[in-house]
Amino acid sequence: MESGRQGRGVRLEDVAKLAGVSMKTVSNVVRDYPHVSAKTRERVQAAIAELGYRPNLTARRLATGRTGMLALAIPEIDQPYFAEVARHIGEEATRRGYRIIIEQTLNDIEAERAVIRDREEGLVDGVIFQPVRIDTMEIARLRPDTPLVLLGEGARPLTTDHVMIDNVAAAREGVELLLRQGRTRIAFLGMVRRDPTQSTHLRLLGYQEALHTAGAFSDPALVIETDWFSVDDGVAAMTAALEAGARFDAVLCRDDLFAQAALRALDRVGMRVPEDIAVLGWDDTALARYSTPALSTISPDKAAIARTALDLLEDRMAGFDGVGRHRIVAHTIAERGTTASES
Structure with missing residues (x-):
């Protein structure tokens, strides 16, 4: 057999022949079976690398019932x-x-x-x-x-x-944090029009429950609607709300993308974060850790x-x-x- 043979046509028996072992031993190495000596495993792996052998998923499924x-x-x-x-x-x-x-x-x-x-x-x-x-x-x-x-x-x-x-509980806890910090007018960004997901609705429910339980100010105008989920949509919605006269001292955002949108829109109008308006995101993605200032956010495990x-x-x-x-x-x-x- 030519050891330079490469490609999809390489068979298990080709690897076994080159390595000088049985086909069963090659199969055990491919399946990472533990009871193979280190020396034999090394020899089989070298043959696999030299021939470019790729285990056939269909054959593996027939043999083991699994593809991995x-x-x-x-x-x-x-x-x-x-x-x-x-x-x-x-x-x-x-x-x-x-x-x-x-x-x-x-x-x-x-x-x-x-x-x-x-x-x-x-x-x-x-x-x-x-x-x-x-x-x-x-x-x-x-x-x-x-x-x-x-x-x-x-x-x-x-x-x-x-x-x-638990999205409802997480939103409640986020609002409760903002209330404890002295915030009294908390907005929600954003209620996405034609939203196909359940996430926004559950987070909005938790936001509303927390305000109601605390007897805090609740204004439907502070539930800011957006056209879609992008940062640009969030910036446009936040900017429009501010220009329409909405006044709030904190905002709970449905995700970190909308939190970035809030930071950008607030910066454009000269609002300081967190001195003037606190911003709380959701998801604890890399966006949160590397934004300026670093973003507070609800963090799923x-x-x-x-x-x-x-x-x-x-x-x-x-x-x-x-x-x-x-x-x-x-x-x-x-x-x-x-x-x-x-x-």
Whole structure:
């Protein structure tokens, strides 16, 4: 056999022949089976590298019932929160011996239905999915054969495992923090028109509950509407509210992108943060840590979201077939430079 043979045509038996071992030994090395001597493992890995061998997923599935691959379906890979959650899930999956395929659905209902309809069936062992538009009943009706765990505040069928934070409680705590710091007129940025998500509605509910419970000033004009989720939309909405005469001394933002928008709009009109107006974001992304001033923000435990989702998914992959389990992951408030008690 020519040792220079490369490419997709390389077979397990080619690696075994070059390494001078059995095909079973090569298979054990590929599957990271522990009971292989270091010397033999090194010889097999050298043969794999020389030949450019790539394990065939279909063959692996036939042999083991597993591909070692998982899918992560998220709305947008360039949205900071989803990007950071994807990183945590990818790192946790790697620690557990899996590889991740990441797919973005772009908030498209047909793309979300395709995830539920087992588009990855036979390619992956399980799917972690953050839906936006597909509803609870449709997920229950289309319940896939591939093990599935849902993330986020969207659909939560009883048949499916689900991981989220308590958005209402987190918003309440954010408002309570601002009230304790002496803020009396707290705005909410922003209520997105035609919002397909549940996140905004839950966060707005927590904001309203906290104001009501505290007997604090509540003005519908301080719920600032935006056209969409971008920083530019947030800047335009905040600027329009200020120009219309809205007066507030703090703002709770639905995410860190809108918090950046608030900082930009307030800077343009000469408002000081936090002296004139405190700003509290949501998600604790890199945007929060590197803004000026550093952004105070509600911080979901993203590492715990990843661990919990993979724990549930591995249970399903191992054969658990009970009713859906719904896990609430912890959150904190990261207090930085954009909130401070008034003197």
